Amino acid sequence: MIDLGISKLALIGVVALVVIGPEKLPKVARTVGTLLGKAQRYVADVKAEVNRSMELEELKKMKDSVESAARNVESTLHDTGAEFDRQWSEATAGLESSASGGFNPADAASIGSPVYPSYRHPKKNFRLKQKAVPQWFKSRTGVRTRTQSGAARVARFRPKTKPM
Known part of the structure; x- marks a missing residue:
């Protein structure tokens, strides 16, 4: 990168003051500042886009590796399941022929059936609900938060009579 020290910047400022003139120098400095800001934003946008594309490529590679691992696990489980089914059928082949009438699965279901209590509607306590407000x-x-009898209410709100 360009090595700009304070002495070089001062030299550039003096040359600009002589060449451009003191009237136009502030306007030119603002224009140069805005152009440099736009250039920096453009460079930052390009860097961000490059980083995004690199991350996207990494994610695609990771997705492919996860998908291949999932396919391997699925095929392994399928092969293991087929092997288990084969072994299970071999092990239970002798049992099915010997169980001609000793055990009935419907009887087993009725033995351990749970008994549920009947439904009771819960009692509502409206006073508890009022206290919740x-x-x-x-x-x-x-x-009204305090209750009064009818006579007490009438006595409270009866207009006062003036003594004669």
Whole structure:
């Protein structure tokens, strides 16, 4: 990369001041700054795209290796399952002919059948539900929280009479 020190940057600034002039130098410096920023963003975008493509290639390779491993496991399980079925049929071949009437699978199912209790509806306790409502919500919605008898309510809200 280019080695730019403070002395070289100062020399470039002095030459630019002499060549461009003091009136146009700030505008040219802003333009050069924006162009350098755009170039840096472009380089960063290219690097990100290259990294993305490399990661995509790695993921494709990993996917292929996982798929081949899954195929190998599947074929191994299929071969093992076929071998097990063959051995099972050989082992149970003698049992099926000798079990002519000694054991009935329907009898075994009825022996261990579970007994379930009948359904009972749960008792609802509305007072518990009322207590679950917060006090601030009751006061906001106008729900009475303290009960009064009818006579007490009338006495409370009866207009006061003025003495004569």
